[in-house]
Amino acid sequence: MSAPSIPNLLSLRGSRGGSQGQGRGGSHRGPSSGPSASHDTTIQGTDTDAAVSRLSAVELGYLIDPFASYFVTPSPSLHSRPSVGLPTPRRLPIINRGTYTRTTAIDILIDRFLSSTSPTGQPRQIVSLGAGTDTRLFRLLTSPQKHQNIHYHEIDFPVIISKKTTLIRTIPALNSILSLPTPVPNPITTQSFVSQHTNPETNNSLTLHPLDLRFFPSSPSSLAGLLPEYPTLLLSECCLCYLPPSTASDIITSFTSHLPSLGLVIYEPILPGDAFGRMMVSNLSARGVTMPTLSVYETQEDQERRLKEAGFADREVRSRTIDQIWNDWVAQREKERVDGLERLDEVEEWKLLAGHYVIVWGWKGEQIHLEVAQHRDGDEGDETE
Amino acid sequence: MSDLDRAIAQLRACRPIPENEVRELCHKARELLIEEGNVVTVNAPVTICGDIHGQFHDLMELFRVGGDVPDTNYLFMGDFVDRGFYSLESFLLLLCLKVRYPDRMTLIRGNHESRQITTVYGFYDECLRKYGSANVWRYCCDVFDYLALGAIVLGASNTLSQPSGAGMAPAGEDVEIEVCNADQQIISRFLRKGDIGGSQTGGSQSGASGSPERGGGEGGSPNGAGQQPTTNGFSEGGSGPPAPTNTGPPGSGASGASGGSVGNPAGAVLCVHGGLSPLIDNVDKIRLLDRKQEVPHEGAMCDLLWSDPDEIDGWGLSPRGAGFLFGADIVKVFNHRNDLSLIARAHQLVMEGFKEMFDASIVTVWSAPNYCYRCGNVAALLELSEDDSGLGVLARSNGDVNRSDGGMGGQGPRGVLMENDLLGYNRAGPARRYRVFQAAPQDSRGMPAKKPVADYFL
Numbered sequence: 001m002s003a004p005s006i007p008n009l010l011s012l013r014g015s016r017g018g019s020q021g022q023g024r025g026g027s028h029r030g031p032s033s034g035p036s037a038s039h040d041t042t043i044q045g046t047d048t049d050a051a052v053s054r055l056s057a058v059e060l061g062y063l064i065d066p067f068a069s070y071f072v073t074p075s076p077s078l079h080s081r082p083s084v085g086l087p088t089p090r091r092l093p094i095i096n097r098g099t100y101t102r103t104t105a106i107d108i109l110i111d112r113f114l115s116s117t118s119p120t121g122q123p124r125q126i127v128s129l130g131a132g133t134d135t136r137l138f139r140l141l142t143s144p145q146k147h148q149n150i151h152y153h154e155i156d157f158p159v160i161i162s163k164k165t166t167l168i169r170t171i172p173a174l175n176s177i178l179s180l181p182t183p184v185p186n187p188i189t190t191q192s193f194v195s196q197h198t199n200p201e202t203n204n205s206l207t208l209h210p211l212d213l214r215f216f217p218s219s220p221s222s223l224a225g226l227l228p229e230y231p232t233l234l235l236s237e238c239c240l241c242y243l244p245p246s247t248a249s250d251i252i253t254s255f256t257s258h259l260p261s262l263g264l265v266i267y268e269p270i271l272p273g274d275a276f277g278r279m280m281v282s283n284l285s286a287r288g289v290t291m292p293t294l295s296v297y298e299t300q301e302d303q304e305r306r307l308k309e310a311g312f313a314d315r316e317v318r319s320r321t322i323d324q325i326w327n328d329w330v331a332q333r334e335k336e337r338v339d340g341l342e343r344l345d346e347v348e349e350w351k352l353l354a355g356h357y358v359i360v361w362g363w364k365g366e367q368i369h370l371e372v373a374q375h376r377d378g379d380e381g382d383e384t385e
Numbered sequence: 386m387s388d389l390d391r392a393i394a395q396l397r398a399c400r401p402i403p404e405n406e407v408r409e410l411c412h413k414a415r416e417l418l419i420e421e422g423n424v425v426t427v428n429a430p431v432t433i434c435g436d437i438h439g440q441f442h443d444l445m446e447l448f449r450v451g452g453d454v455p456d457t458n459y460l461f462m463g464d465f466v467d468r469g470f471y472s473l474e475s476f477l478l479l480l481c482l483k484v485r486y487p488d489r490m491t492l493i494r495g496n497h498e499s500r501q502i503t504t505v506y507g508f509y510d511e512c513l514r515k516y517g518s519a520n521v522w523r524y525c526c527d528v529f530d531y532l533a534l535g536a537i538v539l540g541a542s543n544t545l546s547q548p549s550g551a552g553m554a555p556a557g558e559d560v561e562i563e564v565c566n567a568d569q570q571i572i573s574r575f576l577r578k579g580d581i582g583g584s585q586t587g588g589s590q591s592g593a594s595g596s597p598e599r600g601g602g603e604g605g606s607p608n609g610a611g612q613q614p615t616t617n618g619f620s621e622g623g624s625g626p627p628a629p630t631n632t633g634p635p636g637s638g639a640s641g642a643s644g645g646s647v648g649n650p651a652g653a654v655l656c657v658h659g660g661l662s663p664l665i666d667n668v669d670k671i672r673l674l675d676r677k678q679e680v681p682h683e684g685a686m687c688d689l690l691w692s693d694p695d696e697i698d699g700w701g702l703s704p705r706g707a708g709f710l711f712g713a714d715i716v717k718v719f720n721h722r723n724d725l726s727l728i729a730r731a732h733q734l735v736m737e738g739f740k741e742m743f744d745a746s747i748v749t750v751w752s753a754p755n756y757c758y759r760c761g762n763v764a765a766l767l768e769l770s771e772d773d774s775g776l777g778v779l780a781r782s783n784g785d786v787n788r789s790d791g792g793m794g795g796q797g798p799r800g801v802l803m804e805n806d807l808l809g810y811n812r813a814g815p816a817r818r819y820r821v822f823q824a825a826p827q828d829s830r831g832m833p834a835k836k837p838v839a840d841y842f843l
Contacts, residue, residue, distance in 0.1 A: 046843040053842075091840060092468075093505065098842040238843050269841070275736055279761030280841060289843075322842070339706055342505050345496065347704050348734040352760060357842050 042288035043242045047132030053099045056091040061341050062100040071133035093342040105325045109265050116369040117231045125232040127153045130239030150204045158210035186224040188217050216251045219258050231261040231367045241268040241291040256311040261365030270358045303360040312362030323354035328374035396478040411524040413484050418531035423676050425533045429541040431458045433767040435731030435750035439469025442825040450567045450822045451766045454482045455489040462731040463495020463658035467506035494532035495658040496690040499680040530677050538654040541815035542772035567822035652726030659732045661711050662688030668723050713743035726814045738765025738821045755824035768818040
């Protein structure tokens with residue numbers, strides 16, 4: 001893709017926000033993904049959806065992520081609530097809390113992975129499926145923990161990877177952290193891209209693989225730079241659910257059968273069969289979004305079984321709904337801080353919505369340990385995290 | 386056709402009225418509301434509605450199911466705005482109807498009728514988008530400050546009125562709860578069991594099996610309304626429908642615990658958006674509040690709009706960060722002290738549309754089907770019939786102004802009785818007809834370009 005530049009939304013939003021004369025322009029902003037849009041485009045659009053949600057949560061103070069704004073491009077259809085006169089693409093509090101909780105949960109699991117594998121002094125690999133516009137690596141590389149030996153791999157549609165390489169090339173705040181992406185030949189993807197951390201002593205890097213996951217190879221080591229002997233965390237943040245169930249399990253199996261030291265974290269919706277779930281399935285399909293694995297792994301138990309069947313031992317598989325994570329993993333004082341940002345009035349709806357998303361994770365191999373202790377509710381001053 | 390009628394017609398078509406008309410309407414409404422007490426007295430029959438949240442097309446469906454104004458006497462328990470895409474049209478239509486038919490339309494304040502909350506949850510943005518300025522939002526917020534905080538329904542009957550659907554069997558005197566679908570078909574009836582005091586409270590909590598609304602909702606077409614009563618869970622009305630089995634309808638506290646004798650006028654019903662406050666032990670204390678202000682962050686007025694009943698003893702902290710949680714004991718003491726048979730409130734999403742708790746001493750009514758176009762819930766209305774024995778409106782203490790005994794100091798014997806009586810206490814509740822309805826069909830929204838898009842975590 002030869003987009004001359006990806007404009008920074010912030011500068012554009014400044015001018016847009018000032019004009020209040022848009023009147024009912026909102027009524028013309030239907031979802032752009034009509035029935036004519038291809039399913040792939042729609043699925044790629046869910047990444048944009050996530051990027052906007054992330055920016056909303058960041059600008060309202062839920063999350064700290066100086067990179068979120070670079071990955072949101074101004075497109076009217078992104079805004080579920082056209083917000084004329086407002087400077088930010090603001091999501092509702094319930095969505096912001098969801099973005100916060102899901103991001104925090106995965107951050108915690110990644111932190112567990114990194115701290116458990118750090119003593120080896122070896123490279124550790126994180127493979128993010130359908131990573132899209134995820135900013136996580138930029139946050140990891142700028143965190144005060146000064147992580148080392150992280151080999152981060154992102155796999156996504158070529159069109160998405162192309163946008164990301166362009167962004168890294170054009171935005172100084174990004175290419176001051178990662179070097180300009182260099183093409184490396186790779187039979188599977190034709191061409192992948194490698195960026196090194198600009199601080200070479202850290203041995204951190206990002207490899208971007210333009211690959212439609214439906215054509216994932218039978219062994220992950222076919223991907224450039226991915227070495228099966230290193231401890232690896234495989235991450236699917238609402239990604240595998242868009243694939244045919246057999247493809248999704250083949251991808252998981254290709255990792256579990258070739259990588260002895262592996263962690264797996266999957267985040268996706270559950271419970272399609274109750275009243276809320278039926279409406280969710282129907283609303284998403286009206287947007288052209290279908291999740292074939294949802295009817296295969298309907299419950300939290302199904303999701304755990306999925307990991308056990310993929311080769312993780314019973315005692316090394318866990319799952320929590322987003323609602324449970326909010327309750328159990330977020331310390332009381334942090335809950336109060338987050339709740340203080342916007343008054344969340346939608347308690348019942350939160351329980352419904354957050355109860356329909358689960359994070360299921362497992363680990364195997366001696367180097368990886370992904371146990372997460374929960375915060376005891378009501379314990380004041382218990383701020384270990 | 387008066388200007389007001391023209392505005393009503395325009396709003397019914399879901400078209401906003403011009404800014405100057407909004408200003409005038411809000412001015413008139415304020416003059417009307419300023420005369421109302423903090424607790425409005427409403428005589429049965431009345432149809433009680435919960436949250437609307439800007440779901441205009443579902444509000445139209447509500448009027449279709451519950452009857453039009455002024456034929457039906459309505460009481461809306463707040464939360465007209467925010468979340469849905471048509472807060473403006475919904476609230477202005479209700480306000481127009483209030484001004485046009487002040488005695489047939491009662492509006493009380495919800496926690497979303499607030500400047501602060503509407504800036505977060507959508508009404509402010511919507512006004513800005515539809516008018517290009519915040520003026521209309523300001524006019525509406527000024528009206529919010531004058532809305533009553535609660536209502537007392539007097540003269541509700543222990544017996545249901547005749548159903549309006551054609552060919553329906555009348556409810557016998559012993560029917561305490563009747564659940565109907567949107568096509569006037571009876572889904573279930575529950576008998577008052579006057580002489581089996583306090584035994585059965587089953588099925589009171591969230592959606593057990595066999596949701597009545599589902600059985601009915603799919604049965605009749607919108608156009609073929611009321612052709613025949615369903616026999617769903619109910620046979621041969623009038624001559625003795627079967628006693629309820631061990632489960633009540635979802636949302637129903639079931640009927641068992643009512644101890645009143647059939648035919649007596651029911652006690653009063655207190656309607657409030659959220660619930661009770663530890664600072665309010667009798668209804669008269671609500672009347673003493675200075676309500677004409679933005680909803681405060683704490684205090685009695687805040688609690689009335691924010692609190693929730695919960696399965697706890699006494700009072701608890703609310704997860705909402707405002708108001709409190711209160712348990713069955715609090716409700717029972719409050720109802721007893723104020724001679725109330727029931728508290729009707731809204732504020733909490735209920736998947737089945739309504740939910741009775743604490744031996745039917747409090748009910749949540751929720752009137753926004755498929756809330757936020759996402760939740761998949763049904764909605765409900767609560768109809769209370771007029772007591773035609775002539776006793777009901779000659780209310781006894783009934784919590785009417787200055788007539789509550791307060792149940793406080795100097796009432797020793799009664800207090801003891803109250804304590805002793807507490808576990809088994811239940812005022813004879815009014816007969817209740819719930820009409821359960823679903824979201825308006827998509828095509829009736831008639832605006833494909835604005836087809837609602839619900840957010841998920843993707």
